[in-house]
Amino acid sequence: MKPFGYARPASTDEAVRLCAAGPGARFLGGGTNLVDLMKLGVETPRILIDVSGLPLDRVTRTADGGLSIGATVRNSDLASHPDVTEDYPALSQALLAGASGQLRNAATTGGNLLQRTRCRYFQDVSKPCNKRLPGSGCPALEGTHRDLAILGHSPECVATNPSDMAVALAALDATVLLVGPEGERAVPLTEFHRLPGENPDQDTVIRPGELITEVVLPPPVPGAASRYRKARDRASFAFALVSVAATLRVAAGRVEHATLAFGGVAHRPWRARRAEAELRDAPATPAAFQHALIAELAEARPLRDNAFKVDLARRLALDVLGELTERQQARTG
Amino acid sequence: MDSLALGADLEPEPVVDEHSTVTLFVNGEETTLTVDHRATVLETLRERFGLTGAKKGCDHGQCGACTVLVDGRRINSCLLLAVTQDGATVTTVEGLADGESLHPVQQAFVERDALQCGFCTPGQICSAVGMLREAADGHPSHVTPPDTETGPVALDADEIRERMSGNLCRCGAYPRIVEAIEDVIE
Ligand SMILES: Cc1cc2nc3c(=O)[nH]c(=O)nc-3n(C[C@H](O)[C@H](O)[C@H](O)COP(=O)(O)OP(=O)(O)OC[C@H]3O[C@@H](n4cnc5c(N)ncnc54)[C@H](O)[C@@H]3O)c2cc1C
Numbered sequence: 001m002k003p004f005g006y007a008r009p010a011s012t013d014e015a016v017r018l019c020a021a022g023p024g025a026r027f028l029g030g031g032t033n034l035v036d037l038m039k040l041g042v043e044t045p046r047i048l049i050d051v052s053g054l055p056l057d058r059v060t061r062t063a064d065g066g067l068s069i070g071a072t073v074r075n076s077d078l079a080s081h082p083d084v085t086e087d088y089p090a091l092s093q094a095l096l097a098g099a100s101g102q103l104r105n106a107a108t109t110g111g112n113l114l115q116r117t118r119c120r121y122f123q124d125v126s127k128p129c130n131k132r133l134p135g136s137g138c139p140a141l142e143g144t145h146r147d148l149a150i151l152g153h154s155p156e157c158v159a160t161n162p163s164d165m166a167v168a169l170a171a172l173d174a175t176v177l178l179v180g181p182e183g184e185r186a187v188p189l190t191e192f193h194r195l196p197g198e199n200p201d202q203d204t205v206i207r208p209g210e211l212i213t214e215v216v217l218p219p220p221v222p223g224a225a226s227r228y229r230k231a232r233d234r235a236s237f238a239f240a241l242v243s244v245a246a247t248l249r250v251a252a253g254r255v256e257h258a259t260l261a262f263g264g265v266a267h268r269p270w271r272a273r274r275a276e277a278e279l280r281d282a283p284a285t286p287a288a289f290q291h292a293l294i295a296e297l298a299e300a301r302p303l304r305d306n307a308f309k310v311d312l313a314r315r316l317a318l319d320v321l322g323e324l325t326e327r328q329q330a331r332t333g
Numbered sequence: 334m335d336s337l338a339l340g341a342d343l344e345p346e347p348v349v350d351e352h353s354t355v356t357l358f359v360n361g362e363e364t365t366l367t368v369d370h371r372a373t374v375l376e377t378l379r380e381r382f383g384l385t386g387a388k389k390g391c392d393h394g395q396c397g398a399c400t401v402l403v404d405g406r407r408i409n410s411c412l413l414l415a416v417t418q419d420g421a422t423v424t425t426v427e428g429l430a431d432g433e434s435l436h437p438v439q440q441a442f443v444e445r446d447a448l449q450c451g452f453c454t455p456g457q458i459c460s461a462v463g464m465l466r467e468a469a470d471g472h473p474s475h476v477t478p479p480d481t482e483t484g485p486v487a488l489d490a491d492e493i494r495e496r497m498s499g500n501l502c503r504c505g506a507y508p509r510i511v512e513a514i515e516d517v518i519e
């Protein structure tokens with residue numbers, strides 16, 4: 001690891017100022033991804049701006065009944081927060097499906113959103129990688145890509161975003177609040193992460209020196225149920241092969257409201273807008289769900305070794321939608 | 334050879350301080366020391382405090398052998414920079430016993446013989462101590478049914494396995510580890 005400086009700002013303004021002051025400055029949250037990548041030589045910051053102690057560690061109700069989640073709230077605290085377990089269970093489930101108890105105690109909301117891909121070539125500085133070194137090539141195209149993307153990838157990069165939390169936030173219509181040298185702005189979570197296109201070095205639309213301060217959730221949709229499920233190679237402590245977050249409200253056998261997002265399939269949480277459009281006002285039946293999912297996944301372009309993900313995504317989502325429907329019907333009568 | 338690392342450009346290095354002074358409360362004792370910013374809590378405990386209970390297994394958050402309690406919460410000390418922990422209370426496996434009497438989790442591991450080579454054991458024990466507190470505080474896990482009432486979570490073998498999944502054991506002592514933790518709960 002290369003030597004680096006360290007600063008612990010007391011306010012978000014000071015954090016932004018310090019980060020803008022010199023090249024090579026990076027924010028530090030829980031460090032579970034950044035420190036890991038520094039050890040691997042993938043990240044070589046000159047100075048770490050430790051934002052983990054900023055007063056952004058609270059979960060509070062917003063005036064309209066939504067939820068504001070501070071950027072430094074630890075993943076474990078967020079997962080067990082009563083407002084989350086009660087009103088946004090899919091978010092709690094997503095967090096609890098990720099990493100380990102120890103890692104969740106350290107990981108922050110902001111850091112989780114900006115964690116980098118687990119593509120093995122990205123993590124290995126002896127290999128080319130367009131994300132790490134633009135223009136050097138993408139060995140994953142022909143190499144090991146079983147874990148990588150089936151949707152929205154480009155010839156430059158087929159990496160996936162590894163966050164479980166972000167998939168639930170995508171289905172819940174979250175907004176990311178940022179503050180930077182040019183002021184504050186709000187970005188819908190579904191537009192925060194990018195598709196790789198020709199510049200896969202940019203994971204998100206965050207600008208240099210911008211700090212995540214909060215993630216805001218709209219009020220829970222009345223009467224809707226939500227769920228997160230994750231398929232992985234072992235029962236626990238593994239990244240998703242495919243995951244699904246969904247919210248659903250069914251009345252009189254018809255879908256009144258549905259949101260659906262996939263994880264592990266693309267460079268960003270994949271909000272399944274096409275399937276959602278098919279689901280709206282459709283009968284809440286396996287056949288209709290199947291139809292909507294096939295429409296969504298028709299776009300999939302699997303690589304040599306990951307075609308299994310297309311089927312897995314469809315089956316997992318079908319299960320989740322079925323489970324949510326049953327739960328709603330059990331409740332309403 | 335050219336480095337393929339991010340930011341490995343040739344701008345002049347600004348002069349920055351690469352060391353800081355921090356105070357740590359390790360196993361009940363206050364110590365002030367100057368640390369290289371690169372030093373993790375794990376390295377600091379092992380090399381500066383001579384506390385070699387916490388182990389460097391993978392050094393990447395993947396195995397749990399380095400688990401210690403920081404301000405009562407279990408954490409991977411291999412990914413935690415010491416400079417970030419100024420004022421923190423750190424408890425390692427060496428600090429769990431009360432004088433001559435072992436911590437109940439340590440005692441249960443001995444009685445159940447919940448280890449073979451013992452490399453993962455300090456991490457397993459610290460993790461179990463932290464995990465029992467989390468469950469008592471009502472934290473759900475991935476296997477807790479969503480409709481469970483709030484309040485302390487009852488831990489069956491499935492819950493224990495899920496909550497301890499961040500601690501790997503190359504020797505495969507898992508069945509005994511689960512039994513030892515069940516003994517503590519009873
Ligand atoms: C072994 C292992 C297994 C894992 N398994 C999973 C898994 O199954 N599912 C999953 O989702 N995740 C998993 N993770 C990843 C883990 O969730 C992330 O490492 C963690 O969420 C990152 O949060 P952090 O606070 O530690 O971020 P850091 O490492 O501190 O930072 C990550 C990035 O975010 C930036 N950053 C941090 N905070 C801010 C802020 N407020 N504003 C702007 N930029 C900021 C940093 O500069 C850095 O670029 C795993 C990690 C490990 C090591």
Ligand code: SF4
Pocket residue numbers: 117119120121122128129130131132137138139140141148156157158159200
């Ligand atoms: S898939 Fe993306 S991250 Fe992986 S090697 Fe290719 S360019 Fe790099």
Ligand code: FES
Pocket residue numbers: 388389390391392393394395396397398399400409410411412
């Ligand atoms: S040494 Fe820290 S998790 Fe393996």
Ligand code: FES
Pocket residue numbers: 447448449450451452453454501502503504505506
């Ligand atoms: S007892 Fe040997 S690694 Fe667990």
